[in-house]
Amino acid sequence: MRFLIPLGVFLVMVIFLAIGLSLDPRNIPSPLIGKPTPTFHLAEVSEPSKTLTPESFRGRVILLNVWASWCVSCRQEHPVLLDLAKRRAVPIFGLNYKDQSAAAKDWLSKFGNPYEASGFDQDGRVGIDLGVYGVPETFVIDKKGLIRMKHTGPVTPQALEKEILPLVLRLNQEP
Amino acid sequence: MxxxxxxxxxxxxxxxxxxxxxxxxxxxxxxxxxxxxxxxxxxxxxxxxxxxxxxxxxxxxxxxxxxxxxxxxxxxxxxxxxxxxxxxxxxxxxxxIKPMTLLLWGGPLLILLFAGVIGWRYAAQRKLEAIRTFSEADRDKLERLKKHLDDPH
Incomplete structure (x- = not known):
């Protein structure tokens, strides 16, 4: 019976380590969930004379996708966003984070533009207000302008079908 | 080198x-x-x-x-x-320190308490065993002494 004690301790350690290893250390819970979208006034990437603010999408459930032309994983998620835009499932707005204007425009014309509009956040100040720490990141924003979900890393079809779109559907039901 | x-x-x-x-x-x-x-x-x-x-x-x-x-x-x-x-x-x-981090901050104290209880129980058991072995080993001696006192010859 005595040998069960170290065995038990070992098993508890295994369980804790297994939990620790299966967690993604890059997935940091955002304190912004349930809070209003931080206000910003940014020039649009495609038409710098226009301004993008949270008012631009007030009253609609939207995705705000943080992207950059230098971001490798953004390329990975880009087809997913293009497909989403084609299906007109949910409007997508972009936050072009710490990029060069010409490079960003090139990127959109080369790979396609899934965004209704993208704000040009050259110095990354809006990114900081949104708690961005690893591009790409995607926020789900409700009709009242509250941030309801944050997805860190490229949007995968699985994340879209299992988490993001069901939430969008639910939020669309809200007044 | x-x-x-x-x-x-x-x-x-x-x-x-x-x-x-x-x-x-x-x-x-x-x-x-x-x-x-x-x-x-x-x-x-x-x-x-x-x-x-x-x-x-x-x-x-x-x-x-x-x-x-x-x-x-x-x-x-x-x-x-x-x-x-x-x-x-x-x-x-x-x-x-807030409800979310209570286990984080209190964890070491909890483990210390747990270890203390186990240690205390272990020590108590050892003491009990020591008393038991003492009495068993010395029972004969005690008996002989008693006999000797009753009947010195």
């Missing part, structure tokens, strides 16, 4: 001591506050480095923010709030 040592020395000499840029503060007190803060705040990109150690782009931007907050005369708490409002308690190497 000599070349190897020289090479190693050269490498040691070239390692960057500070990832941070040089900051100008009018007030040395503010400089000290800034240095202390960036040493205690965690970089979100390379999570095992503080803002002071990290070379990441975001760490530099966040150092800028902290610098501006301190230089404009706001308190350390305000700098910390600026970051936790955006990035959460994750940026703090020393998380605050």
């Amino acid at each position: 000599k070349t190897l040592i020289l090479l190693l020395l050269a490498l040691a000499g070239s390692s960057p001591l500070f990832a941070t840029e040089i900051r100008e503060f009018a007030d040395p007190d503010k400089a000290a506050r800034y240095e202390r803060l960036i040493g205690e705040l965690r970089c979100l990109v390379c999570q095992n480095q503080s803002l002071a150690d990290s070379d990441a782009d975001l760490a530099r931007d966040l150092r800028n923010e902290v610098y501006e907050i301190i230089e404009t005369g706001q308190s350390e708490e305000e700098a910390i709030r600026f970051l936790t409002d955006r990035y959460g308690d994750f940026v703090l190497y020393r998380p605050p």
Whole structure:
């Protein structure tokens, strides 16, 4: 019976380590969930004379996708966003984070533009207000302008079908 | 061998001591506050480095923010709030005590208590065993002594 004690301790350690290893250390819970979208006034990437603010999408459930032309994983998620835009499932707005204007425009014309509009956040100040720490990141924003979900890393079809779109559907039901 | 040592020395000499840029503060007190803060705040990109150690782009931007907050005369708490409002308690190497972190802070005490109880029970059992073995070993002796007292011959 005595040998069960170290065995038990070992098993508890295994369980804790297994939990620790299966967690993604890059997935940091955002304190912004349930809070209003931080206000910003940014020039649009495609038409710098226009301004993008949270008012631009007030009253609609939207995705705000943080992207950059230098971001490798953004390329990975880009087809997913293009497909989403084609299906007109949910409007997508972009936050072009710490990029060069010409490079960003090139990127959109080369790979396609899934965004209704993208704000040009050259110095990354809006990114900081949104708690961005690893591009790409995607926020789900409700009709009242509250941030309801944050997805860190490229949007995968699985994340879209299992988490993001069901939430969008639910939020669309809200007044 | 000599070349190897020289090479190693050269490498040691070239390692960057500070990832941070040089900051100008009018007030040395503010400089000290800034240095202390960036040493205690965690970089979100390379999570095992503080803002002071990290070379990441975001760490530099966040150092800028902290610098501006301190230089404009706001308190350390305000700098910390600026970051936790955006990035959460994750940026703090020393998380605050609140319901979410109770197990984190109380855990060591809990384990100590648990270990204490086990240790105490173990010691008590050992003592009991010692008493038992004593009486068994000395029972005969006791009997013989008794007999001897009753009947010295």
